[in-house]
Amino acid sequence: MKTLRVPEATVTRLSIYSRFLERLDRNGVTTVSSGEIAEGVGVSPAQVRKDLAYFGEFGTRGVGYNVKDLMKYTLKILGLDQNWSLAIMGAGNLGFALCTYRGFNVRGFNIAGVFDKDPTRIGKRIGKLEVQALSKFPEIAERENIRIGVIAVPISAAQEVADLMVKNGVEAILNFAAVALNVPDEIEIRNVDLSVKLEILTFNLGFRAAQSL
Amino acid sequence: MKTLRVPEATVTRLSIYSRFLERLDRNGVTTVSSGEIAEGVGVSPAQVRKDLAYFGEFGTRGVGYNVKDLMKYTLKILGLDQNWSLAIMGAGNLGFALCTYRGFNVRGFNIAGVFDKDPTRIGKRIGKLEVQALSKFPEIAERENIRIGVIAVPISAAQEVADLMVKNGVEAILNFAAVALNVPDEIEIRNVDLSVKLEILTFNLGFRAAQSL
DNA sequence: TAGATTGTTAATCGATTAACAATC
DNA sequence: TAGATTGTTAATCGATTAACAATC
Numbered sequence A, B: 001m002k003t004l005r006v007p008e009a010t011v012t013r014l015s016i017y018s019r020f021l022e023r024l025d026r027n028g029v030t031t032v033s034s035g036e037i038a039e040g041v042g043v044s045p046a047q048v049r050k051d052l053a054y055f056g057e058f059g060t061r062g063v064g065y066n067v068k069d070l071m072k073y074t075l076k077i078l079g080l081d082q083n084w085s086l087a088i089m090g091a092g093n094l095g096f097a098l099c100t101y102r103g104f105n106v107r108g109f110n111i112a113g114v115f116d117k118d119p120t121r122i123g124k125r126i127g128k129l130e131v132q133a134l135s136k137f138p139e140i141a142e143r144e145n146i147r148i149g150v151i152a153v154p155i156s157a158a159q160e161v162a163d164l165m166v167k168n169g170v171e172a173i174l175n176f177a178a179v180a181l182n183v184p185d186e187i188e189i190r191n192v193d194l195s196v197k198l199e200i201l202t203f204n205l206g207f208r209a210a211q212s213l
Numbered sequence C, D: 001t002a003g004a005t006t007g008t009t010a011a012t013c014g015a016t017t018a019a020c021a022a023t024c
Helices: A008-026 A034-041 A045-053 A067-077 A093-100 A134-144 A155-167 A194-211 B008-026 B034-041 B045-053 B067-077 B093-100 B134-144 B155-167 B194-211
Strands: A064-066 A084-089 A109-116 A129-133 A148-151 A172-175 A188-191 B064-066 B084-089 B109-116 B129-133 B148-151 B172-175 B188-191
Touching: A008 A034, A008 A045, A008 A067, A008 B194, A034 A045, A034 A064, A064 A067, A084 A093, A084 A134, A084 A155, A084 B194, A093 A109, A093 B093, A109 A134, A129 A134, A134 A155, A148 A155, A148 B194, A155 A172, A172 B194, A188 B194, A194 B008, A194 B084, A194 B148, A194 B172, A194 B188, B008 B034, B008 B045, B008 B067, B034 B045, B034 B064, B064 B067, B084 B093, B084 B134, B084 B155, B093 B109, B109 B134, B129 B134, B134 B155, B148 B155, B155 B172
Parallel strands: A084 A109, A084 A148, A109 A129, A148 A172, A172 A188, B084 B109, B084 B148, B109 B129, B148 B172, B172 B188
Antiparallel strands: none
């Protein structure tokens, strides 16, 4: 068993390459070079080739890459050659926004259930979805084969919701609550803290001001 | 002029340290060691000390760090010893969720205006805010000293909105639209692509399955 | 063949970690 | 003083880039 280690930054870039390739394809472009991809997404050509080299040889020397083929390969690498059922945990404002976010659908993510524990929210409709009680999670997770859950509940409820998902077979979690969650090692988890992102900006603004003194 | 280069990961961790310190402070803890911070946020003690060392000496050898002091220092480093006025561009579901997100307020971010170009949205209230026409942006940005803007509009409108902000003195942009924006070099810009985050998870699920073959 | 571009290796760059002198 | 923990240096680790042989 080879243990190839792929940098997470490479995976992020592959996402971006695949979007760029889709755009080229829509525009009828059939062949592209690493330099053109690099130019299009703002990295170096060597970076593009290196990122792809982790997974195979997809180009033709002297020619470049076939846009349609490379697009398919990158999507397959990312696991996007299949559809994924998501659970959105929390039907507050953020949960609502996530349920209606069109960016998920175009990449093959299908929201199979939205859950809340607030009785005033349960039963309400969000588009084609109906907000479900947390108690319905096990049944729906099983039926819909939900492997990925998104946490959009307040900090105080985040751990409880994570536990519920882990207990019911969820393998990966995207967590919007600003708290470090305790989950087994084998669960993939990533945090998105919106305020941290802003703080990188304020740091840089202040830092730049200090440098120019 | 020294050109100290601080890794972005260090800034992200400082955000997380500062939250952990606030929690300790609320719990009445007065002194903390790099090892305890490391334990609390899931990094190495050397990492904690190295991150802080970019900015000065904040501890006492043999003793540790004073929680209140270190909390203040980290907040100051991040630029959070002042309040920041934000503009939310786009009053769709995501814009609405951002306007009502309480995580911003506790870190000193104040939403000073929410803007949209859809006439059916203009004038609607979101909490204490009223959705403003894009044409009001210059006036309000100036009056409220808006230096940071958040883009929560569809891809098709993102560049236009970015241009408007840059023209009116915005220095930093948090972009939720899945498109690379063209802004002058001196503008700080970070993208948050919700789908890319999910794709890192699907990649890892697929990758792990492949490794265990 | 000449020109172009890939795939890959080696060099470089940068970030993390281990180790320890400084010092409370 | 003995014990503890910082601040910092040097070693290690990992990611990016430059360069070029392979080859279309």
